[in-house]
Amino acid sequence: MRDPNAPPIRLLLVEDNPGDARLVRALLAETGGFELSYAETMADAKTWLIDNDADVVLLDLSLPDSHGLETIDAMRKLAPLLPIVVFTGLADEDVGVAAVKRGCQDYLVKGVGDGHLISRTVLYAIERKTLEIERLQSADRMKKVLLQTVRAVSLTLEIRDPYTAGHQRRVAQLAVAIGRQMGWSEHTLEGLQTGALIHDLxxxxxxxxxxxxxxxxxxxxxxxxxxxxAVGAEIVDGIDFPWPVATMIRQHHERLDGSGYPLGLTAESIIPEARILAVADVVEAISSHRPYRPALGMDAALAEIHDHCATRYDPEVVQACETVIRSQGEAVFGEVGLGF
Ligand SMILES: [Fe+2]
Structure with a gap:
């Protein structure tokens, strides 16, 4: 039973059929505890949500300006934090299941059940959405802590070895730019950035x-x-990263033709992240100053990957790297990385 002193739940009913809207109002009047607002179209809902807050949306899937499951996408885009209960006239279980898969918290079939069923469904939907948001926020916090830790480890190495100071960070920037050019997902890029930041650990x-x-x-x-x-890979081997970070580190000096180290692996055994790291690492190293030689410059770096394309380096990675450098030049090393 709801707390009688709890504020009413603000329910936005998006429904173009006045009969259905009247029915919901009548059913919820029996249970009490709701403050209802209406929108007849997605456009109305959008306007309403600019100036008003709701706790939950009861959403008809067949509106004058939006039909079917796309209505859910439109509403989620409009109000990503609002729980959505689909209100469907099609007595079809499949639509409800598809709606939940599409990101709704629950569904109700018109004409089935009383006000208590609507009330209970809506309350559970709010609870589910709250838990979902909390879970995402906590995963986000964990990710931030993970990256901060990785950055701290990366800096530790650079304090000891000032000659390569910035090398790992610069390799990470270039590697992410290459991966992005190749169309990789943000999640995979986050892993690539993590591996790159500690590849010389x-x-x-x-x-x-x-x-x-x-x-x-x-x-x-x-x-x-x-x-x-190998030593760097061993250090992180026990960490349960959501990406193959240890393998990236172990393989970043492997070459497609087997001429790399430590294992002399050939093409098919080298993971995609390590293929990008290999190119980003060598381009950064050649183009930058080293204690034992001055910077050889970007042209020399590009000549190395061009001359050994498909022998040492993955052709797709080489091409992406060339594209990125051509469009951004050395600024690519200074680009802000992923904000995770
Ligand atoms: Fe290295």
Missing amino acids: GKISVPSDFLSRPGKLSDAAFGVVRSHA
């Missing part, structure tokens, strides 16, 4: 002298430097 185990020494390293020292891909 394993360098924490490499003496800083090896990383900054001008001239050629001995085979032994080079072997230690090369171990950073």
Whole structure:
């Protein structure tokens, strides 16, 4: 039973049939606790929602300016936070199920049940929507904390190794731009950004002298430097990221023709994220200043990926990288990343 002192629930009924609207009013008058408003079309609903608030929408699917399940999409776009109960005249279970799949909280069939059924359905719909919003907000908070942690880890490495300061961040910017150019989803791009921000994490185990020494390293020292891909992957292996971050890190120096390290994997074994990281990493490294040499410039970086397209580097990635650099130039490294 509802709290008798609770404020009335503001229900917006979007219904073009006056008879159906009268019936809902009569049924809900029996139960009490509702403040009803009406809109006869989607356009009316839009105007009404500009100046008024509702707690829930009872939505007819057949309106003069909107029909079928698309009505749900239109209403969700109009009021993304409002719970929606579909009010359908088609005594058809399938429409209700499809409506719920489309993002509605529940459905009612016209002429079936009394005011108490409408009232109960509407109350549950409000509760369900509240829980859904809370769940999304908490997932969002967790994601932010995760990215902040990853950034902190990334900075830790850069404090120890100032020569590559900014390298991981710049690689992340370019990698995300390439992935976006290739049409990847925001979720996959978030994973790519995460992997890129810590792709050289394993360098924490490499003496800083090896990383900054001008001239050629001995085979032994080079072997230690090369171990950073596997070491970095091991460090994050136990973290349950929603993306294959450890694999991205392990494979970022692999090359399609098997000439990379640590495993000498070939094309089909290298995950797409690592193929992008490989290109972004090498382009950033060649175009930027290093302790053991001055910056070689963007032209040299583009020549490297062009000359080894389809042998070392994935052709689709190379093409996307060239497109991005052509349109944005070096500004791509400074572009603001995903805001998650
Ligand atoms: Fe690396």
